[in-house]
Amino acid sequence: MTGFGTLVARDLGRAWAGGGAVYPLAFFLLVAILFPFAIGPDTVLLARVGGGIIWAAALLAALMPVERLIGPDAENGVLDQLATRGLAMSAVAAAKIVAHWLAFGPPLMLAAVIAAGLLDLPASTLWRVEFGLLLGTPGLAALAVATSALVAGLRGASAVAGLVMLPLAVPLLIFGAGSIDGGEGALKLLAAVSLLLIAGAPFVAGAAMRVGME
Amino acid sequence: MSDLLAFRDVSCARGGRPLFAGLSFALTPGDAALVSGPNGVGKSSLIRVAAGLLAPAQGTVEGAPVRALMAEAPALDAARPLGDALLFWAKLDAPADPQGRVAQALAATGLAPLADVPVRLLSTGQRRRAALARVVASAAPVWLLDEPANGLDTASVATLTALIARHRAAGGVALVATHLPIDLPDAQIIALGVAA
Numbered sequence: 514m515t516g517f518g519t520l521v522a523r524d525l526g527r528a529w530a531g532g533g534a535v536y537p538l539a540f541f542l543l544v545a546i547l548f549p550f551a552i553g554p555d556t557v558l559l560a561r562v563g564g565g566i567i568w569a570a571a572l573l574a575a576l577m578p579v580e581r582l583i584g585p586d587a588e589n590g591v592l593d594q595l596a597t598r599g600l601a602m603s604a605v606a607a608a609k610i611v612a613h614w615l616a617f618g619p620p621l622m623l624a625a626v627i628a629a630g631l632l633d634l635p636a637s638t639l640w641r642v643e644f645g646l647l648l649g650t651p652g653l654a655a656l657a658v659a660t661s662a663l664v665a666g667l668r669g670a671s672a673v674a675g676l677v678m679l680p681l682a683v684p685l686l687i688f689g690a691g692s693i694d695g696g697e698g699a700l701k702l703l704a705a706v707s708l709l710l711i712a713g714a715p716f717v718a719g720a721a722m723r724v725g726m727e
Numbered sequence: 728m729s730d731l732l733a734f735r736d737v738s739c740a741r742g743g744r745p746l747f748a749g750l751s752f753a754l755t756p757g758d759a760a761l762v763s764g765p766n767g768v769g770k771s772s773l774i775r776v777a778a779g780l781l782a783p784a785q786g787t788v789e790g791a792p793v794r795a796l797m798a799e800a801p802a803l804d805a806a807r808p809l810g811d812a813l814l815f816w817a818k819l820d821a822p823a824d825p826q827g828r829v830a831q832a833l834a835a836t837g838l839a840p841l842a843d844v845p846v847r848l849l850s851t852g853q854r855r856r857a858a859l860a861r862v863v864a865s866a867a868p869v870w871l872l873d874e875p876a877n878g879l880d881t882a883s884v885a886t887l888t889a890l891i892a893r894h895r896a897a898g899g900v901a902l903v904a905t906h907l908p909i910d911l912p913d914a915q916i917i918a919l920g921v922a923a
Binding site for chain 2: 523594596727
């Protein structure tokens with residue numbers, strides 16, 4: 514199990530060292546700021562749609578790091594080395610999901626507070642958004658790692674990544690944004706979708722990484 | 728059953744094209760094997776089969792489960808200092824004194840002064856030596872080296888042969904694929920045929 518911790522620590526270090534973990538957050542805030550420019554400074558309207566804006570921005574921001582999660586490791590022979598050491602690729606993928614969520618989830622939840630301020634969201638809405646993000650971002654992280662493994666090595670990987678990932682993330686968006694006025698039922702469904710993604714993604718990503726070695 | 732690495736009737740095919748078939752050899756402690764042959768004949772594939780990265784089309788690969796691979800890619804994080812990048816692998820390889828093993832491997836490959844230099848600033852030859860240092864620090868009994876002499880100067884090739892000799896003297900085995908002359912005394916020669 515120390516191997517798992519070592520892998521998580523390496524990926525976390527890589528995410529923060531290159532400044533790569535900051536870009537999705539900056540992108541998230543930028544997207545959130547675009548909406549007031551587009552639909553006008555109507556505070557009542559913004560407060561009503563703000564939660565949905567934050568969810569849509571979170572989804573787009575989750576797409577940004579996809580290319581660098583698995584691709585560089587496949588290219589650099591890191592995955593080969595891990596497989597030579599007898600590590601299961603699904604376990605490697607699980608470590609990458611944990612590391613990616615740690616680098617992406619909590620910072621995004623902090624950035625959502627800033628976005629909520631910019632959109633003038635009421636505190637009760639902000640709480641629901643934050644709780645939804647807590648449930649939903651692990652699923653987003655799992656989906657990002659699985660997508661990254663699937664598109665690693667493809668030409669135009671980032672464009673394909675968007676086409677693969679966004680449709681699969683739609684349930685998270687629906688139930689995440691729905692939980693803001695939908696209440697408990699939507700939260701339960703959000704958690705269920707998130708769990709499903711977390712349970713499936715390591716195996717999908719592991720199989721894709723294994724195939725990539727052939 | 729003291730074979731550290733044994734191929735039993737192994738066949739390998741890539742993309743439906745057969746590369747080699749019915750290959751058998753066994754390496755007991757202290758042995759080395761030199762895989763030779765022209766480009767495209769399957770030397771690297773043989774190494775990848777030995778590493779467990781490719782499944783053989785037929786036959787089995789047996790031996791000690793702990794193997795160290797040196798392939799074309801260095802597999803060292805470009806942004807991290809060399810010592811740190813090696814330490815990551817050493818920790819995964821074995822829990823016993825990873826820092827000490829990395830320090831010894833750096834000294835053995837002549838890279839000790841570069842331990843604090845980020846990997847991205849190293850030259851091609853230094854990266855190859857760094858990959859060799861990763862293998863040395865692994866403490867694995869089976870070394871799988873794919874073109875280890877590529878990009879190395881004469882002095883570094885001498886270091887490489889000396890390190891392989893030391894590894895064999897300590898009871899390890901080495902499977903080396905190369906098209907450059909490497910001095911491996913008493914090594915088995917595995918000559919792969921001409922590519923179809």
